[in-house]
Structure formats: C-alpha cells, structure tokens
Amino acid sequence: MSQEQLKRYTVIQKTLEGTITVKEAAEVLDLSARQVIRLRKGVKENGAAALIHKNQGRKPANTISDELKQKIINLKMSDIYKDANFKHFQELLERIENIKLSYSALYGILTGAGIKSPKKKRRFKPHRRRKRKPQMGLLIQMDGTPFDWLGDGNKYTLHGAIDDATGNIVGLYLTKNECLHGYFETIRYMILNFGIPVSIYSDAHAIFLSTKAGKLTIEEQLEGKVCNDTQFQRAMKELGVTTITARSPQAKGRVERLWNTLQSRLPVEFKIAGIKTIDEANEFLKSYIPMFNRIFSVEPQEAESAFRPLAAGLDLDCVLCIKQKRKVDNGGVFSFYGKQFKVIQKENQPSIPTRATVNVFISSITGVRVEYNGRIYETVPFVKPKKSAVADDPKETKSPYRPPDSHYYKYGQNLFKPVTFEESDREILEMLQEIFLGKYRKLA
Structure with missing residues (x-):
C-alpha cells in the first residue's frame, strides 16, 4: 500500500470510529463528501483492500506484447529496414508487415532498445517562408540531384518536379547524369498526368539557361543581338510555359527539401521492391509518386487547378525533342553530327524539294524525324555505297630520262x-x- 492509500485508510477509519466527520475527512483528503462516503462503505465491507484500484498490477488491454516489441526491433535491425527513419519505418510496418501502432509507441520501443534514427534532425532556424501559390499548377519547381539511389555505390541523377501550392510530386525520372532527356521525361509525366503548368522555376543550369545569357554588351544589344534559347526553353515556349531562373538554392526551397525526404526514403523503397537498374527504378517511380503525394501533399488555397490540358492535335514527341535545321540533297539525304539520314516519303506525303531546309527532330523515343511544311517524315540511316576498286591496266614503267654528258x-x-x-x-x-x-x- 502506498503512502497516499495509507493516509486515506487512516482518515476513513477515523470516520468509522466517529473521531472526525465526513466533511472534515473530505477537507483533509481533498475529496468530495460523496467520495468519502463511498470509500468508507468499501472499507467497512472489504477493509483496506477497497482503497486499492482493481487494475493495479494488470497490464492495459492495449499494451504491446513483449513478443511484438522484439519482432519490431528485429525488423528494424534487418538489412531491409535498417536505413529507414522512424516515421518511414512506421509507414512500412503498416503497409508491408500489417503492424499498426502510433509513432510515440514505436519511438519508445526503438529508443528503449538503443536504436537511433538514421535521419539527423537539424536545429530549428527561424526564417521567413515564402507563401505557397494559391492554385495548383501556377508554379512548378524543377531540379536534379545525384545520389546513390540504388545502393550499389554509383551516383545517379534523379530529376524531379514539385508543385508549389500542394507539395505534390508531378514528375520523377532517373538517369545516369543530369541531362535534357531526364527533364523532358519529367515534363512528359507531368503533362500526361496533371497538365501543362503556368510557369517552371529552376536553377541556372545550362539546360535551362544559355551560358551566354547576360553576357551581351550594350552595343550588341543595341544592334539587336539576342541570346538563343536552349532546347528546354524552346520547348517550354511552344507549350506556353514561362521559365523562371532562381538565383540561389534557397529560392527553390521546396524541391531542395524534397531531395532530403527522397534520399531518406527512396533507397529503402528500392531495396524492398528489389530494384537494381535505372529502367526498373523509372517504372517503379510511376506508382510511387501517387503514394508519396497521399502522405505529404496539402490542400491548395483555391480548389480550381491552373494546369492546362494538352491541346488537341499537338504531338508531344514533336515538342519534347531537340530541333535543328538541315538541308536535303537531291536524293533526300541530309547530314547530322557526322551521320547521314534519308527521308522516307509515304504515299500520301508530298516530296521534299531539293536543297530544301527541313527541321530535324531528335528524340530518344521516336528517333530522328524530319518536319517540312507541317508534315512529319520518318528517316532511316543512309550509308553511301563504296566504289568498287577496279585495278587499272598495268603500264610499262619507264626509267627517268638522264641527259648524256655531251648535252x-x-x-x-x-x-x-x-x-x-x-x-x-x-x-x-x-x-x-x-x-x-x-x-x-x-x-x-
């Protein structure tokens, strides 16, 4: 019996003896008179045992068994889950192991076993946050980051795009290095699943902004000289998307914080799914993006989306590609980067005139195609036939003429x-x- 219970028993016993009144006992025990009467009746019938709570010494009905605790600890120490942070591990337990428990309970179990979360928490630094855009699709932040995503010791670049208003991931694509193809495929996923945004916010990488931008002198600008758009800028202009360049990583903080979250979670998800190659990873990301958005997205201020659907009749492959101009010869052949290609003319397509200038579309999906007067032509590699080496008739070799000494x-x-x-x-x-x-x- 505790000291508090012993005190109550002594005071209640005095009320039974008539030494003190119920009102005086209530003041001493800081209880109501009704509660004192109830306790006095219990002591009179059952003695001091009436003051002991019936659940004392019993485990709560919702307590976690020792076997389950040990199972959770063993799972966290396993090779699959050891790199997951505590919050991610809680989600994985519910989704994969069918074990549902609160974060505080999981935190107590793991910290009690001496396990620390692999994700370090930085000291909070107060700073002014830029307000989110009110509508989804008004601003998309894009970036790429190299990291050991597959856990094989090699760094690959993950290209990503996040919506500023909701925090939704609108595109992810993994490649060996940061490249235009990775950003084009990120844009393709966004347009096909969400729509065309109003603007895109990115850094000053040469993919987004020409290295000659801002280097034109005043005299050159007065002469009318301009800096050519990059292939990415050209494609965005064709889609009606405004490109904005950030001056610092902090300016596009949402996509930078996204990398911190994905670097903690994606390698674990890849390991669980058995992902070993870049192609497998890109296929997996298509199903991972909706699952991520369900957990981390927020509601926008305005329900109406600013995303626009793709215009009818617009071939996305003819936009998300590299475009350059070339001239065809009288056989419909043109040269491109040291190789030659021949234009294939179908029955319903008019022929391309000799020496005509055509637009060459280069894409990793559709290959090399040609556009002339709004029509798309397919191409095939062309190799010039080699001339047959015919040996000339052997001629008699004459010795050089030497004049005599009398010359x-x-x-x-x-x-x-x-x-x-x-x-x-x-x-x-x-x-x-x-x-x-x-x-x-x-x-x-």
Missing part, C-alpha cells in the same frame, strides 16, 4: 674541278675569317 646543259662540267671540303676544320675557319673579317684586320 648542252652539261657542257663544260668536266672543265672545272669539283669543289670539296677535304681540308681540316681549322683551315675552313681561317678561310671564313679571311672572307668575312679580312678587311677589318687590315684596318686594325
């Missing part, structure tokens, strides 16, 4: 003794001194 060009050559330098080096030096320094010696 008039050689007349008199035997009348003079050939000049030789059989003298010693000393004699030669004396001769040279006599020729070049003789007159100066006489003056001396």
Whole structure:
C-alpha cells in the first residue's frame, strides 16, 4: 500500500470510529463528501483492500506484447529496414508487415532498445517562408540531384518536379547524369498526368539557361543581338510555359527539401521492391509518386487547378525533342553530327524539294524525324555505297630520262674541278675569317 492509500485508510477509519466527520475527512483528503462516503462503505465491507484500484498490477488491454516489441526491433535491425527513419519505418510496418501502432509507441520501443534514427534532425532556424501559390499548377519547381539511389555505390541523377501550392510530386525520372532527356521525361509525366503548368522555376543550369545569357554588351544589344534559347526553353515556349531562373538554392526551397525526404526514403523503397537498374527504378517511380503525394501533399488555397490540358492535335514527341535545321540533297539525304539520314516519303506525303531546309527532330523515343511544311517524315540511316576498286591496266614503267654528258646543259662540267671540303676544320675557319673579317684586320 502506498503512502497516499495509507493516509486515506487512516482518515476513513477515523470516520468509522466517529473521531472526525465526513466533511472534515473530505477537507483533509481533498475529496468530495460523496467520495468519502463511498470509500468508507468499501472499507467497512472489504477493509483496506477497497482503497486499492482493481487494475493495479494488470497490464492495459492495449499494451504491446513483449513478443511484438522484439519482432519490431528485429525488423528494424534487418538489412531491409535498417536505413529507414522512424516515421518511414512506421509507414512500412503498416503497409508491408500489417503492424499498426502510433509513432510515440514505436519511438519508445526503438529508443528503449538503443536504436537511433538514421535521419539527423537539424536545429530549428527561424526564417521567413515564402507563401505557397494559391492554385495548383501556377508554379512548378524543377531540379536534379545525384545520389546513390540504388545502393550499389554509383551516383545517379534523379530529376524531379514539385508543385508549389500542394507539395505534390508531378514528375520523377532517373538517369545516369543530369541531362535534357531526364527533364523532358519529367515534363512528359507531368503533362500526361496533371497538365501543362503556368510557369517552371529552376536553377541556372545550362539546360535551362544559355551560358551566354547576360553576357551581351550594350552595343550588341543595341544592334539587336539576342541570346538563343536552349532546347528546354524552346520547348517550354511552344507549350506556353514561362521559365523562371532562381538565383540561389534557397529560392527553390521546396524541391531542395524534397531531395532530403527522397534520399531518406527512396533507397529503402528500392531495396524492398528489389530494384537494381535505372529502367526498373523509372517504372517503379510511376506508382510511387501517387503514394508519396497521399502522405505529404496539402490542400491548395483555391480548389480550381491552373494546369492546362494538352491541346488537341499537338504531338508531344514533336515538342519534347531537340530541333535543328538541315538541308536535303537531291536524293533526300541530309547530314547530322557526322551521320547521314534519308527521308522516307509515304504515299500520301508530298516530296521534299531539293536543297530544301527541313527541321530535324531528335528524340530518344521516336528517333530522328524530319518536319517540312507541317508534315512529319520518318528517316532511316543512309550509308553511301563504296566504289568498287577496279585495278587499272598495268603500264610499262619507264626509267627517268638522264641527259648524256655531251648535252648542252652539261657542257663544260668536266672543265672545272669539283669543289670539296677535304681540308681540316681549322683551315675552313681561317678561310671564313679571311672572307668575312679580312678587311677589318687590315684596318686594325
């Protein structure tokens, strides 16, 4: 019996003896008179045991068994879940292991076993946050980050896009290096699943902004010179999307914080799903994006979305590609990066005139295609046939003509003794001194 229970028993016993009144006992025990009467009745019938709570010494009905605790600890220490942070591990337990428990309970179990979360929490630094855009699709933040996503020791670049208003991931694509193809495929997923945004916010990478931008002198600008758009800027203009360049990583903080979250979670998800290659990862990301958005997205201020649908008749493959101009010859062949391609003309397509300038579309999906007067033509690699090496008829080889000594060009050559330098080096030096320094010696 605790000290509090012993005190109650003593006071209640005095009420039974008539030493103190019920009102006085209630004031001493800080209880109501009704509660004192109830306790006095219990003590009178059952003695001191009436003051002990019936659940004392019993485990709560919702307590976690020791077996389940040990199972959770073993799962966290396993090779699959050891890299997951506590919050992610809680989600994985419910989704994969069918074990549902609160974060505080899980935190107590793991910390009690001496397990620390692999995700370090930084000290909170107060700063002004930029307000989210009111509508979904008004601003998309894009970036790419290299990381060991597959856990094989190699760094691959994950290209991503996040909506500023809701925090929804609208596109993810993994490649070996940061490249235009990765961003184009991110844009493709966004357009096909969400729509065309109003603007895109990115860094000053050469993919988004030409390296010559901002370097034109005033004289060059007055002359009308402009910096050419990159292929990404050209594609966004064709889609009607405004591109904005950030001056610092902090300016596009939402996508930067997204990398922190994905670097903690995606490698664990890849390991659980058995992902080993980049192609498998990109296929997995298509199903992972909706699951991620259900957990982390927020409601926008305005329900109406600013995303626009793709215009009818617009071929997305003809936009998300590299475009350059070339001229075709009289056989419909043009050169491109050291290779030659031949235009394939279908029955319902008009022929392309000789020396006509065409737009060449290069895509990793559709290959090399040509556009002329709004029509798309397919191409095939073209290799010029080699000329057959036909051996010429062997001709008699004539020895070079040598004129005889009696020839008039050689007349008199035997009348003079050939000049030789059989003298010693000393004699030669004396001769040279006599020729070049003789007159100066006489003056001396």
